[in-house]
Amino acid sequence: MVVKDFRAAGLPAIEVAIMALTHKITQHAYKVTSRDIEEIRSHGLSDEEILDIAAAAAARNFFSRLLDAIGAEPDAAYQELEPALREALTVGRALPP
Numbered sequence: 001m002v003v004k005d006f007r008a009a010g011l012p013a014i015e016v017a018i019m020a021l022t023h024k025i026t027q028h029a030y031k032v033t034s035r036d037i038e039e040i041r042s043h044g045l046s047d048e049e050i051l052d053i054a055a056a057a058a059a060r061n062f063f064s065r066l067l068d069a070i071g072a073e074p075d076a077a078y079q080e081l082e083p084a085l086r087e088a089l090t091v092g093r094a095l096p097p
Helices: 013-031 034-041 045-070 083-089
Strands: none
Touching: 013 034, 013 045, 034 045
């Protein structure tokens, strides 16, 4: 459920806020505004914690794009996931079945 719609997955509000920020960083980092930062700060996160979240999202995005660029393929554990979950997790080029 988290993969399909994290906002409707029954997560605590702070986790939804973190996922919303990381989603925005992933999709359109240049659109992150002070309002977004204030929103996540309103859940009690410090500036250092917000920086950690942004850095982790940016690093994950960098690594994913690097793997895509070199044509890396997932390991056997990924192939063992149920097909619907694999499809939901796949971003970018199509992976072999």
